[in-house]
Amino acid sequence: xxAYQRATLHGWLLLLPAMVFLAxxxxxxxxxxxxxxxYSTPRARRPSRFVGLDNYEGMIADPVFWRALTNNFWFAIxxxxxxxGLAILMAIWVNDRIKGQSLVRMAYFTPTILPxxxxxNIWLFFFTPQYGLIEQIIGIFGGSAxxxxxxxxxxxxxxxxxxxxxxxxxxxxxxxxxxxGISPSLGEAAxxxxxxxxxxxxxxxxxxxxxxxxxxxxxxxxxxxxxxDHIVVMTRGGPDNATTLLLFYIYQVGFSFxxxxxAATLTCVLLAILAIMALVQYGWLERRIHxx
Amino acid sequence: xxxxxxxxxxxxxxxALAVNAVSFSVSEGHLVALLGPSGCGKSTTLRxxxxxxxxTAGRIHIAGKDVTDAPPxxxxxxxxxxxxxxxxxxxxxxxxxxGLKVRAVGRAERDERLKEAAAILxxxxxxxxxxxxxxxxQQQRVALGRAIVARSPVCLMDEPLSNLDAQLRVEMRREIRxxxxxxxxxxxxxxxxxxxxxxxxxxxxxxxxxxxxxxxxPAMLYDQPATMFVARFVGTPPMSVAPWSILNTTGGVLPYxxxxxxxxxxxxxxxxxxxxxxxxxxxxxxxxxxxxxxxxLIEANVxxxxxxxxxxGKVSVGRGERIGLHLPATSAYWFDLGSGRVVNTPQ
Numbered sequence: 096x097x098a099y100q101r102a103t104l105h106g107w108l109l110l111l112p113a114m115v116f117l118a119x120x121x122x123x124x125x126x127x128x129x130x131x132x133x134y135s136t137p138r139a140r141r142p143s144r145f146v147g148l149d150n151y152e153g154m155i156a157d158p159v160f161w162r163a164l165t166n167n168f169w170f171a172i173x174x175x176x177x178x179x180g181l182a183i184l185m186a187i188w189v190n191d192r193i194k195g196q197s198l199v200r201m202a203y204f205t206p207t208i209l210p211x212x213x214x215x216n217i218w219l220f221f222f223t224p225q226y227g228l229i230e231q232i233i234g235i236f237g238g239s240a241x242x243x244x245x246x247x248x249x250x251x252x253x254x255x256x257x258x259x260x261x262x263x264x265x266x267x268x269x270x271x272x273x274x275x276g277i278s279p280s281l282g283e284a285a286x287x288x289x290x291x292x293x294x295x296x297x298x299x300x301x302x303x304x305x306x307x308x309x310x311x312x313x314x315x316x317x318x319x320x321x322x323x324d325h326i327v328v329m330t331r332g333g334p335d336n337a338t339t340l341l342l343f344y345i346y347q348v349g350f351s352f353x354x355x356x357x358a359a360t361l362t363c364v365l366l367a368i369l370a371i372m373a374l375v376q377y378g379w380l381e382r383r384i385h386x387x
Numbered sequence: 388x389x390x391x392x393x394x395x396x397x398x399x400x401x402x403a404l405a406v407n408a409v410s411f412s413v414s415e416g417h418l419v420a421l422l423g424p425s426g427c428g429k430s431t432t433l434r435x436x437x438x439x440x441x442x443t444a445g446r447i448h449i450a451g452k453d454v455t456d457a458p459p460x461x462x463x464x465x466x467x468x469x470x471x472x473x474x475x476x477x478x479x480x481x482x483x484x485x486g487l488k489v490r491a492v493g494r495a496e497r498d499e500r501l502k503e504a505a506a507i508l509x510x511x512x513x514x515x516x517x518x519x520x521x522x523x524x525q526q527q528r529v530a531l532g533r534a535i536v537a538r539s540p541v542c543l544m545d546e547p548l549s550n551l552d553a554q555l556r557v558e559m560r561r562e563i564r565x566x567x568x569x570x571x572x573x574x575x576x577x578x579x580x581x582x583x584x585x586x587x588x589x590x591x592x593x594x595x596x597x598x599x600x601x602x603x604x605p606a607m608l609y610d611q612p613a614t615m616f617v618a619r620f621v622g623t624p625p626m627s628v629a630p631w632s633i634l635n636t637t638g639g640v641l642p643y644x645x646x647x648x649x650x651x652x653x654x655x656x657x658x659x660x661x662x663x664x665x666x667x668x669x670x671x672x673x674x675x676x677x678x679x680x681x682x683x684l685i686e687a688n689v690x691x692x693x694x695x696x697x698x699x700g701k702v703s704v705g706r707g708e709r710i711g712l713h714l715p716a717t718s719a720y721w722f723d724l725g726s727g728r729v730v731n732t733p734q
Contacts, residue, residue, distance in 0.1 A: 283439050284472035288486030288537070289460035298485075302476045 122357070125366060150360040160361065162336045163344040166251060170340055171319035173255040174262060179311055181263040183304070186270035187296075200271070207265040215328035218257045219244070222329075235309035244330055247337040253337050259327055262318065266311045272309040274300075305384040309376060316372050320365060341365050389448070390415040390541055390573035391436060396445035398431050398597075407597035409447070413590070414580035415540075416576040418567050420584035424620070429547055429569065433577045437466050437543050438510070449541060462541075469546040471526050473518040480505075480514040483532040504532040507566070524555045530542035531563070542567070544576045548583065560587055581621050585609070593617055611732050615722045618656050618729075624684060628656035629692035630724060637690050641671035642716035645731040653730075654722040659684065659697035661718035664704075668711030669694075673704055673717040687712060 096104075129217035132150050154160050189200045206214065221228040222243040230240060243253045277300070285295040301308075323342040327331060332339035332347065339347075342365065349358030389412035398406040406428040413419045434440040436447060438459035447455045454462045465486075473482050483504055487497045505511045508528040518526055527547065534542050547563070548556045563678045564587045578584050584591045585605040593600045593608060593616075600620075601613040612618035618626040631653040634641055644653035664685075671687035671694065678701060684703055685696040695714055704710065710712040719729040 278470060278472065280468045280470055280472040281474060283437075283459075284466070284468060284533075285485070285489075285613075286439070287437060287459045287464065287466050288489050290485075290489045290532075294489060299474055299476075 128359040128362045128366070131356055132363050134356055136354050136356040146356075150356055153357065154360055154364070159336055159339065159344060163339045163341045166337070166339055167320060167341045169251060170255060170258070171316065173252070174258045174319055175312070175315045178259045178262040179266060179308065179315060181259065182266035182270050182311070183301075185263065185267045187300075188276055189267075190271060190274040203264040203267050206261045207268075211324040212328055213260070214261065215257070215325035218253075218260075218325070221330055222253050245334060247334055250330055250334060250337045254326065254329065257329070258319075258322060261325075262315065266315070269307050269311055270304060273304050292338065305380075309380050309384060312380075313373060313376050316376075317369060320369060321334065341368075346363055389413060390417075390450060391419075391575060392448040393432070393436070394446045394448075396432070396435055396447060397443045398428075398435055398440060399443045404597050406435065407491045409594075409597070409599055410445075411592055411599060411602055413573055413575060415573055416571050417589040417594060418564065418576060418587055419590045420588035421575065421577045421592050421594060422581060422584040422620075423579065423600075425579055427594040428577075428597040429577045429594050431597075433543050433545055433575060436462075436541075436575060437464055438462050447504065464541045464543055465537040465539040466543040466591050467527075467530045467534050467545065467547045467548060471518075471530040471550075473526060473529055475518055477517075478514065479510060479516050479518070479521070480533075482518065482529055483510075483536055485533065486537050500536045504535045507535065508532050523551050524559065527551065527559060531566070535566075539572075540636075541573045541575070544574060546577055546579065548578070549580070552557050554632075562650045563587070566697075582623060585621065593620060611729075613729055614721070615654060615656070615724075615729075618720060618722070622658065624659050624695045624697070626658050626720065627662070627692075627694040628654050628722060629689070629694070630654050633690050633692060634669060637669050638710065639689075640667060640713065641669065642714060642719050645721055648721055648730045652724045654724050655714060656720035656722060657694075657714045657718060659695040661715060662694060662696040663713040663715065664696060664698070664710050665713040666711050668713035671710050671712045672704055673708045673710060676702070676704055677704060685710075 114377055124150070133145060133147060134143045135146045135149070185203050189196060189203065193199070224230060224240065224242040224245065227243075229243065234240075242247060243249050281299060282295060285299060290298070319341075322340055323346060326338055326340055326343045327346075330338040332343050341361070345358050345361045345365065348354050348361060391522065392412040394410050395408045396410070397404065397408050401712075405618050409432060410427070411419075421432055431440060436449070438454065438457060438461075442455055445582045446453055447453075449462050449464065473542070474485065477485065480501055484497050484501050487500065492500075501514075505514060508531060510525070510528055510532060510707075513521060513529075514526060518529065527550075530547070544563075548559050551559060560583060561669060566572075576584075578587065582728070585608075588605060590603065591605050591608050592602045595616055601608055601617045608617055608621045610623065615628050618628055631641070631644055631650055634655065635650070642655070644650050669689045671689045673685055674688050674693075675686040677684040681699065683698050683700070683702045685698065685702065685709060687694050687696065689712060696712065718728060718733045719731075720733065723730050724730065
């Protein structure tokens with residue numbers, strides 16, 4: 096065995112443990128889902144059989160699927176720009192020399208480290224009709240009562256707000272790290288040239304933060320389509336599917352209705368959406384980004 | 388009228404005084420070097436002039452106008468930073484005209500000024516490059532270009548050459564000085580390198596612990612140092628200064644302190660070129676010999692005190708050899724150890 100072959104073998108052996116787990120828990124389930132989506136769901140008396148595109152036809156005819164997809168679309172539109180914007184704003188603020196800097200940083204990061212179930216329960220109380228926190232505050236100013244999570248018009252917004260609150264602090268950490276890597280003398284040079292804070296942000300900071308923004312954007316997109324935990328705790332997709340997001344619908348179909356083939360079909364759609372988004376972002380945005 | 392004037396300017400960080408009641412003025416078209424070891428307050432002084440720091444007390448005037456409370460942009464200054472502060476995502480051209488764009492200078496004038504600055508600095512062929520594609524010297528030129536296109540009467544420089552290699556530093560030293568003269572810019576130049584200050588400046592302000600130690604033309608700092616600190620800081624090599632009483636214990640021939648300076652607090656200083664090697668001088672041991680081609684520097688130890696001797700050409704003295712040092716009375720500086728101030732300077 097030549098030295099080159101040996102090095103190659105060693106390389107693969109080092110990669111093997113990670114590869115086994117990656118294949119077992121990521122690649123194989125994905126492939127299995129795609130295969131399963133072309134078969135019918137096995138029942139006690141009827142084993143699974145090949146049905147071609149039947150599951151996909153059923154999906155296109157399924158109004159709840161379209162509902163979940165539109166909900167997810169609005170959920171993404173509602174959470175991503177706002178949480179990223181907030182993250183940048185908070186990062187810039189805590190990057191400045193302010194008193195109690197580390198305390199503020201920690202406070203912003205807290206939502207990220209809290210368990211989602213606990214967080215959802217706290218927000219559940221905020222949104223409770225009549226005696227919830229938000230209702231009480233509105234009551235003081237004489238506003239009318241709203242059932243935030245219980246009405247079709249407001250439930251999705253309520254869920255969006257919780258998601259933003261949760262995500263912004265997490266993304267802030269990435270922006271903060273990026274900001275710390277930018278020399279303060281750039282800001283000083285801009286100040287001497289007479290650039291306003293806004294001009295400096297628009298022409299210098301934001302372009303320099305683009306690599307971070309791309310990373311955060313992809314994460315935010317994935318998170319938006321992966322959101323399930325606080326839907327389970329807060330609304331269970333209701334009322335009338337107003338807060339059913341794609342992954343929650345997959346969970347419902349798969350584990351409440353036990354229609355595993357249809358769940359696999361929905362999963363394939365979700366995978367396709369995520370893959371397309373990642374490709375578009377890396378392919379299109381990356382070319383326009385300045386990396387140091 | 389002074390281009391830049393500081394009156395009792397103080398900057399405190401809590402209890403610590405970074406700059407302590409500093410006053411000086413810079414004449415129009417002059418290059419003034421703020422010189423000193425790190426932590427002496429020279430950079431803070433420059434940042435105070437730039438308006439990047441707020442003065443705790445005192446007034447700052449630029450071109451006769453009180454700018455103490457003005458933002459950086461209203462002061463009529465440009466600045467070159469130690470790390471150049473180039474915007475990494477912008478091209479060389481965009482970096483240079485950044486300020487003109489901010490101030491909404493018309494396109495035609497912008498292009499014209501860019502062309503002029505690029506021609507002066509030899510950057511014509513690099514205008515489309517990104518800063519990361521430039522060498523250190525080229526980046527330095529871009530930073531200078533940004534200062535030139537602003538056409539500010541005063542240019543501030545914060546250790547602009549410290550990131551360059553020795554060869555390039557010598558070139559850029561001359562180039563900056565030429566540029567400053569040609570364009571008639573008033574320049575305040577911060578450096579910790581006394582060679583830079585001595586070779587470039589019309590006026591050197593040597594600082595220590597937030598205060599001015601001496602303010603004068605380079606030759607004055609060399610020939611008439613106001614304090615022991617200045618004597619030991621300026622010159623290559625700096626002046627050798629030692630307490631007289633310690634040298635006197637060796638029993639060698641030694642000039643006597645001048646009238647009015649008590650021997651216990653007297654320190655004697657002699658420039659390396661004036662120290663002579665002779666039999667019967669102060670007994671010394673050679674600790675290092677540095678051969679520089681045209682001259683040789685001999686470092687010798689006299690009763691624990693360091694003396695440097697400069698001899699032209701090559702000198703055949705070895706490490707560990709015992710020699711005698713003669714300090715001529717006619718070229719001796721006398722300092723008061725208590726105050727550190729000079730008492731007597733050779734004529």
